[in-house]
Amino acid sequence: xxxSRQALNVLVLNGSLKHDGTPSNTEExxxxxxxxxxEADTVETDVLRLxxxxxxxxxxxxxxxxxxxxxxxxxxxxxxxxxxxxxxWWGGRxxxxxxIIERMDTFDEEAHAGRDVLRNKVAGIVITGSEDGAQATMxxxxxxxxxxxxxxxxxxCTYWVGEVGMDPKTDPQRRxxxxxxxxxxxxxxxxxxxxxxxxxxxxxxxxx
Amino acid sequence: xxxSRQALNVLVLNGSLKHDGTPSNTEExxxxxxxxxxEADTVETDVLRLxxxxxxxxxxxxxxxxxxxxxxxxxxxxxxxxxxxxxxWWGGRxxxxxxIIERMDTFDEEAHAGRDVLRNKVAGIVITGSEDGAQATMxxxxxxxxxxxxxxxxxxCTYWVGEVGMDPKTDPQRRxxxxxxxxxxxxxxxxxxxxxxxxxxxxxxxxx
Amino acid sequence: xxxSRQALNVLVLNGSLKHDGTPSNTEExxxxxxxxxxEADTVETDVLRLxxxxxxxxxxxxxxxxxxxxxxxxxxxxxxxxxxxxxxWWGGRxxxxxxIIERMDTFDEEAHAGRDVLRNKVAGIVITGSEDGAQATMxxxxxxxxxxxxxxxxxxCTYWVGEVGMDPKTDPQRRxxxxxxxxxxxxxxxxxxxxxxxxxxxxxxxxx
Amino acid sequence: xxxSRQALNVLVLNGSLKHDGTPSNTEExxxxxxxxxxEADTVETDVLRLxxxxxxxxxxxxxxxxxxxxxxxxxxxxxxxxxxxxxxWWGGRxxxxxxIIERMDTFDEEAHAGRDVLRNKVAGIVITGSEDGAQATMxxxxxxxxxxxxxxxxxxCTYWVGEVGMDPKTDPQRRxxxxxxxxxxxxxxxxxxxxxxxxxxxxxxxxx
Numbered sequence: 023x024x025x026s027r028q029a030l031n032v033l034v035l036n037g038s039l040k041h042d043g044t045p046s047n048t049e050e051x052x053x054x055x056x057x058x059x060x061e062a063d064t065v066e067t068d069v070l071r072l073x074x075x076x077x078x079x080x081x082x083x084x085x086x087x088x089x090x091x092x093x094x095x096x097x098x099x100x101x102x103x104x105x106x107x108x109x110x111w112w113g114g115r116x117x118x119x120x121x122i123i124e125r126m127d128t129f130d131e132e133a134h135a136g137r138d139v140l141r142n143k144v145a146g147i148v149i150t151g152s153e154d155g156a157q158a159t160m161x162x163x164x165x166x167x168x169x170x171x172x173x174x175x176x177x178x179c180t181y182w183v184g185e186v187g188m189d190p191k192t193d194p195q196r197r198x199x200x201x202x203x204x205x206x207x208x209x210x211x212x213x214x215x216x217x218x219x220x221x222x223x224x225x226x227x228x229x230x
Numbered sequence: 231x232x233x234s235r236q237a238l239n240v241l242v243l244n245g246s247l248k249h250d251g252t253p254s255n256t257e258e259x260x261x262x263x264x265x266x267x268x269e270a271d272t273v274e275t276d277v278l279r280l281x282x283x284x285x286x287x288x289x290x291x292x293x294x295x296x297x298x299x300x301x302x303x304x305x306x307x308x309x310x311x312x313x314x315x316x317x318x319w320w321g322g323r324x325x326x327x328x329x330i331i332e333r334m335d336t337f338d339e340e341a342h343a344g345r346d347v348l349r350n351k352v353a354g355i356v357i358t359g360s361e362d363g364a365q366a367t368m369x370x371x372x373x374x375x376x377x378x379x380x381x382x383x384x385x386x387c388t389y390w391v392g393e394v395g396m397d398p399k400t401d402p403q404r405r406x407x408x409x410x411x412x413x414x415x416x417x418x419x420x421x422x423x424x425x426x427x428x429x430x431x432x433x434x435x436x437x438x
Numbered sequence: 439x440x441x442s443r444q445a446l447n448v449l450v451l452n453g454s455l456k457h458d459g460t461p462s463n464t465e466e467x468x469x470x471x472x473x474x475x476x477e478a479d480t481v482e483t484d485v486l487r488l489x490x491x492x493x494x495x496x497x498x499x500x501x502x503x504x505x506x507x508x509x510x511x512x513x514x515x516x517x518x519x520x521x522x523x524x525x526x527w528w529g530g531r532x533x534x535x536x537x538i539i540e541r542m543d544t545f546d547e548e549a550h551a552g553r554d555v556l557r558n559k560v561a562g563i564v565i566t567g568s569e570d571g572a573q574a575t576m577x578x579x580x581x582x583x584x585x586x587x588x589x590x591x592x593x594x595c596t597y598w599v600g601e602v603g604m605d606p607k608t609d610p611q612r613r614x615x616x617x618x619x620x621x622x623x624x625x626x627x628x629x630x631x632x633x634x635x636x637x638x639x640x641x642x643x644x645x646x
Numbered sequence: 647x648x649x650s651r652q653a654l655n656v657l658v659l660n661g662s663l664k665h666d667g668t669p670s671n672t673e674e675x676x677x678x679x680x681x682x683x684x685e686a687d688t689v690e691t692d693v694l695r696l697x698x699x700x701x702x703x704x705x706x707x708x709x710x711x712x713x714x715x716x717x718x719x720x721x722x723x724x725x726x727x728x729x730x731x732x733x734x735w736w737g738g739r740x741x742x743x744x745x746i747i748e749r750m751d752t753f754d755e756e757a758h759a760g761r762d763v764l765r766n767k768v769a770g771i772v773i774t775g776s777e778d779g780a781q782a783t784m785x786x787x788x789x790x791x792x793x794x795x796x797x798x799x800x801x802x803c804t805y806w807v808g809e810v811g812m813d814p815k816t817d818p819q820r821r822x823x824x825x826x827x828x829x830x831x832x833x834x835x836x837x838x839x840x841x842x843x844x845x846x847x848x849x850x851x852x853x854x
Contacts, residue, residue, distance in 0.1 A: 187410025202395020603826025
């Protein structure tokens with residue numbers, strides 16, 4: 023299906039609190055979405071585990087020695103598709119995902135010129151949690167992404183949450199085995215790449 | 231345990247979209263909380279199914295023929311414990327529960343004098359949904375209740391939500407069979423009655 | 439700018455608690471967005487004041503005598519652009535807006551076939567409140583619209599909220615006089631019509 | 647009014663992104679609440695600026711060299727009143743406040759025994775933002791605090807947000823000059839200390 027078209031760049035920012043090498047439920051669902059993207063189109067994927075990076079608090083472009091933000095900033099500017107992936111902690115996005123959103127203020131501080139570079143990019147969301155909070159967490163991230171100038175295609179989010187009080191570690195229906203999660207992942211992946219292709223060929227005009 | 235103390239009044243406003251006579255998941259969890267209240271203390275309970283009442287939109291005391299609000303308003307003024315019970319529809323409280331919250335503006339319109347009658351009352355929350363949204367729905371209701379002058383004891387909410395994509399109708403762990411829901415219900419019930427007794431004997435002073 | 443293209447259909451569902459003939463802050467901001475749409479393209483607009491319609495609680499297609507839902511359902515199916523407009527009441531969308539979202543379950547009940555008719559439609563949001571809650575209310579509605587199959591273009595929401603404790607009735611910066619609201623309205627309007635045109639000419643493929 | 651009673655301990659966790667020495671809007675409102683507490687009762691206050699502390703991501707008790715969490719953990723256990731103070735960043739609590747909430751999982755990991763030490767403590771909230779998001783941010787924090795076993799008295803939150811698009815730096819009604827913020831601060835302060843006294847003398851029983 024992908025033909026000889028140029029690959030779409032996909033950047034995933036994984037806000038799991040776990041470090042690389044440790045299994046992350048969020049990464050498991052991210053991989054499900056990426057595998058469906060690979061089936062649907064030609065993609066170059068880059069998954070960053072935020073817990074392994076230095077990301078000091080603040081809203082400047084560079085907040086200290088080793089600050090990873092300037093590099094992430096360039097990666098966001100260069101990507102076609104941005105996926106914000108986060109676990110749920112107490113009903114909200116993780117502190118690492120919130121940190122990235124705060125640092126994205128850099129686009130805002132350059133005002134309209136800053137957010138213009140995000141126009142005609144497409145965004146998706148992946149959420150995992152033990153039992154609740156996916157839709158609210160997703161909603162909060164959608165709001166940020168929309169004002170940041172991203173386009174949100176239909177069913178732009180894939181999530182997994184278990185039943186209240188069940189242990190997700192032993193739940194046989196967990197994540198990968200849950201058919202509705204796979205269906206969501208396929209829809210999210212297909213819509214993200216299709217919308218990215220549409221906007222590449224038919225960019226939104228500047229509103230002046 | 232209850233001794234010869236005067237019964238505590240408990241008013242439950244059930245915002246289920248289903249009419250009385252139809253089983254409501256929300257009512258099932260409400261009954262679980264009420265049964266634990268009865269074990270913990272002497273209570274007089276009154277459960278209103280909002281879908282059976284006439285509650286026109288608006289923020290006046292009486293919004294038309296048959297308006298049930300004036301009677302509910304008096305019941306809220308007379309209760310010791312108010313329980314807001316709602317199903318989750320698309321991540322939010324039901325339209326019937328939202329209607330009640332809008333109508334509670336009547337207390338607000340009478341300004342500080344209005345909300346004063348709600349002081350030293352205790353509030354709890356019951357939430358049910360097929361798979362997600364309990365904590366966000368609960369949080370939104372807590373915010374309203376706090377500004378309305380209610381006290382929220384620890385673990386003031388009991389909820390049930392299932393795993394994403396599972397059919398709650400066939401899920402063997404549903405609601406009543408879920409031990410963590412029963413634990414929550416016991417905590418919610420016990421804390422509501424204990425706090426109501428404490429505030430009856432030791433009312434908060436007026437802050438002037 | 440619009441040329442001789444066929445008009446885009448725009449359906450606005452205004453969830454104000456006020457009845458037609460009474461000024462609605464929400465309608466004021468809706469009209470601002472619509473005026474920018476008319477400058478940007480050829481549009482046919484239809485604004486429904488929900489408070490004037492009969493919309494019983496429930497999730498069936500027809501919930502009783504005079505139920506306006508079947509007609510709204512057909513209008514949603516026929517529109518190119520859907521705008522959900524709501525005041526904020528206690529941090530949430532109005533009971534009338536929540537009622538519409540519940541009734542949209544009709545699309546869901548027809549399962550995938552049902553929501554397919556909403557694919558390649560574009561959605562926007564208008565929010566007004568006296569002082570707080572716009573972004574959370576907007577976020578919650580975005581989540582519903584995305585899963586319902588709508589595409590959300592950049593800056594798809596326009597909102598007005600005042601400073602905490604200020605009386606919006608006497609605030610000289612209120613709504614229409616607030617330049618940032620006009621800027622948002624222009625962006626929202628321009629993006630909605632541009633994205634609707636793009637999707638009319640380049641529809642998203644079905645994901646199978 | 648305070649008489650010769652033992653001072654109430656008040657711990658404030660300020661999640662501002664700004665470092666100590668830099669004016670923080672959040673600290674300005676915190677000080678307003680604390681000044682009303684001092685008028686109402688005898689209090690010992692401890693305000694921690696989280697941005698100046700080392701707080702690595704994770705859910706263990708000690709997440710690396712210099713981790714400030716073990717000390718904060720002990721301070722929370724010893725306080726009578728906990729105040730969570732946070733700026734709003736894109737509709738949510740700051741990454742530093744979210745980090746603290748994640749680290750509070752330490753109480754959870756010790757399961758019921760862990761959260762038992764938080765019982766009979768009282769909690770309040772302070773929120774500041776440029777224009778929107780206070781009630782949603784407050785609501786999300788209330789939900790965490792309730793399940794963590796804190797009691798939330800009436801009007802437990804004080805917040806300041808400005809009008810959409812206005813520059814809070816030049817707004818003459820900003821924070822301290824806003825009478826409704828002062829009213830909220832007085833109510834929050836008075837209710838927190840009154841409830842702390844009530845629970846010191848009349849602790850909630852254990853629910854078993």
